[in-house]
Amino acid sequence: MARNPPIRRRLNRASSDAQRKMIEVDGSFGEGGGQVLRTAVALAAVLSKEIHVFNIRAGRAEPGLRPQHMTGVNAAAELCSANLQGLEVGATDFVFKPGKLRAGTFRFDVGTAGSVTLVLQTLMPMLAFAPGPVQLEITGGTDVKWSPPIDYVRLVTLPILKKIGYHGHMETVRRGHYPKGGGLVRFSTDGHSKLQPLTNDKPGSISTIYGISHATALPRHVAERQATSAKKRLEEAKLPSSSIEVEVVDDRRQMSPGSGIVLSAENEHGTTLGSDALGER
Numbered sequence: 001m002a003r004n005p006p007i008r009r010r011l012n013r014a015s016s017d018a019q020r021k022m023i024e025v026d027g028s029f030g031e032g033g034g035q036v037l038r039t040a041v042a043l044a045a046v047l048s049k050e051i052h053v054f055n056i057r058a059g060r061a062e063p064g065l066r067p068q069h070m071t072g073v074n075a076a077a078e079l080c081s082a083n084l085q086g087l088e089v090g091a092t093d094f095v096f097k098p099g100k101l102r103a104g105t106f107r108f109d110v111g112t113a114g115s116v117t118l119v120l121q122t123l124m125p126m127l128a129f130a131p132g133p134v135q136l137e138i139t140g141g142t143d144v145k146w147s148p149p150i151d152y153v154r155l156v157t158l159p160i161l162k163k164i165g166y167h168g169h170m171e172t173v174r175r176g177h178y179p180k181g182g183g184l185v186r187f188s189t190d191g192h193s194k195l196q197p198l199t200n201d202k203p204g205s206i207s208t209i210y211g212i213s214h215a216t217a218l219p220r221h222v223a224e225r226q227a228t229s230a231k232k233r234l235e236e237a238k239l240p241s242s243s244i245e246v247e248v249v250d251d252r253r254q255m256s257p258g259s260g261i262v263l264s265a266e267n268e269h270g271t272t273l274g275s276d277a278l279g280e281r
Contacts, residue, residue: 022050022095032059034069034118041073042125045080045098054093064090068114068140072122075108079126079134103132103191110140113181113256115147120187128166128193135188141176142183143214143260149276150175150185151212155264156274163270165195175216175249177258204267209234209242211263215279217252218259226261226279239265 025040034057044051057063065073070089073096077084081099110119116138127134142150148157150172158168169188176183211230215223227244234242242263249255259279266272 022052025051025053026055027053028055028058038122041076041096042122044096045076045126046129048098050097052095056092064092067112068110068118071108071110072119076122101130103130103134105135107137113141113144113178115144116140116142116185117148117153127189132191138185141181144178149260149262151262152274152276155262156272159272164198166193177256180256200271202269204269206239206265207268209265211244213244213261214247215259216249217255217257220248222259223248
């Protein structure tokens with residue numbers, strides 16, 4: 001019996017040491033949205049650091065984890081065999097203890113019209129350090145409010161990342177709009193990326209503009225009007241002539257209606273710029 005108190009003290013000290021090693025991340029930092037959460041989880045997985053995220057989305061009308069955040073964290077956990085504590089919808093804090101990054105094929109479903117691109121924001125940094133090729137298949141919303149449209153990732157984000165040595169391949173199999181979602185995206189990388197710094201501080205003038213205007217479960221003229229309006233605004237700004245592709249999927253039986261437009265521009269020094277908008281009534 002006399003030996004028990006020292007044992008308990010050692011155990012308590014070990015628990016305190018473990019807590020000190022864990023990185024504390026305040027989710028209310030900055031605008032208090034989900035970006036702190038996504039970045040923290042991605043970096044924790046890459047660096048093999050245990051984190052405790054608290055005050056999650058404290059700056060939002062509905063604080064705490066939403067389904068798309070849950071999918072992103074669960075997906076990250078699967079890619080690095082992480083241990084999770086306290087993860088549930090509405091939770092304002094949880095613990096993420098990563099293991100080793102894995103290669104392979106993975107499928108994830110947001111389960112709502114929650115953003116596929118926000119899930120990708122969590123996973124894409126991890127894939128740069130994966131030990132081999134990774135193939136992802138993610139179901140959810142591809143073009144929804146408060147997140148980058150899927151075409152923005154394809155036309156703007158990936159071309160920029162390619163310049164630093166990150167090679168990602170993306171295919172939009174099916175678009176998903178609010179409220180049904182149901183979009184399907186495939187994303188893959190070839191394995192460990194050899195990243196390099198990128199410095200480009202020369203403003204330069206715009207040399208090319210490309211874009212895509214899309215409409216789902218809506219008449220073709222919706223996408224055409226978006227493209228025409230964008231071209232007019234670009235002409236008024238005296239920018240180079242643009243090439244805007246029109247994509248229409250007129251299937252009103254299974255899909256929620258929605259539309260949007262994404263523009264990608266490149267200047268004479270190879271800098272990529274982007275802009276996007278979702279259609280509204």
